[in-house]
Amino acid sequence: MLGALCLTACGGGPAATLEVAAPPSARARSGESAYPLDRMKRSAGRTAAACPKLELRKFGGDSLRFEPAARVVEPFRKRLLELERIVSEVSRRVYDRPPSAILVAASYGCRSIRGKQRRLSEHALGNAIDIKGFRFAPLRGRSSRRLPAALKQGFDVRVDQHWKARGSSVRRQHARFLEELTGALVESGTFRTLLGPAHRDHSDHFHFDMAPQRYVNL
Numbered sequence: 323m324l325g326a327l328c329l330t331a332c333g334g335g336p337a338a339t340l341e342v343a344a345p346p347s348a349r350a351r352s353g354e355s356a357y358p359l360d361r362m363k364r365s366a367g368r369t370a371a372a373c374p375k376l377e378l379r380k381f382g383g384d385s386l387r388f389e390p391a392a393r394v395v396e397p398f399r400k401r402l403l404e405l406e407r408i409v410s411e412v413s414r415r416v417y418d419r420p421p422s423a424i425l426v427a428a429s430y431g432c433r434s435i436r437g438k439q440r441r442l443s444e445h446a447l448g449n450a451i452d453i454k455g456f457r458f459a460p461l462r463g464r465s466s467r468r469l470p471a472a473l474k475q476g477f478d479v480r481v482d483q484h485w486k487a488r489g490s491s492v493r494r495q496h497a498r499f500l501e502e503l504t505g506a507l508v509e510s511g512t513f514r515t516l517l518g519p520a521h522r523d524h525s526d527h528f529h530f531d532m533a534p535q536r537y538v539n540l
């Protein structure tokens with residue numbers, strides 16, 4: 323019944339009344355290991371959201387650039403390093419280069435889950451990131467015979483324009499990139515929550531977080 327316990331972040335989702343982490347047995351069943359924020363309370367109190375004091379870190383990227391820089395807690399920063407590695411790997415496979423920027427829509431924000439005023443969003447714990455797309459600079463220094471000219475130039479891949487896109491081969495290539503990327507992220511377990519256009523209020527971005535339970539709705 324793990325799915326029934328899901329906390330989701332920006333856009334609601336299955337009902338959530340959980341105060342603490344899922345029991346170890348549930349985590350074991352889902353193949354997940356413990357995470358430092360698992361036992362943090364996510365209750366927003368009776369009225370306005372009361373956000374915990376956190377040591378937030380500004381993270382502009384290590385091997386890639388986050389634009390603008392994200393504000394997250396240290397354990398989540400480590401997840402973003404893993405995200406960088408996977409983004410680079412898939413980008414090199416699809417476009418022969420890593421992106422020049424990961425386009426961030428949101429990171430830390432003191433707020434509750436939309437539609438659930440008494441439940442803190444993972445964004446309020448510095449434990450989530452929203453990504454709207456990826457920027458690629460023109461391919462320089464070497465030619466790539468396999469890439470069409472349009473993909474040797476600079477371009478953006480956007481969740482709102484290219485998720486499951488059809489039409490031209492370039493649009494389909496972008497759709498393939500987003501599909502392979504999210505597939506690799508789901509498989510790797512880098513994040514527990516992965517939301518995308520299939521989830522309400524997520525038509526233009528991916529939301530990734532480390533809420534205590536696994537929930538994927540892309």
Ligand SMILES: [Zn+2]
Pocket residue numbers: 331332428445450451452528529530
């Ligand atoms: Zn979000």
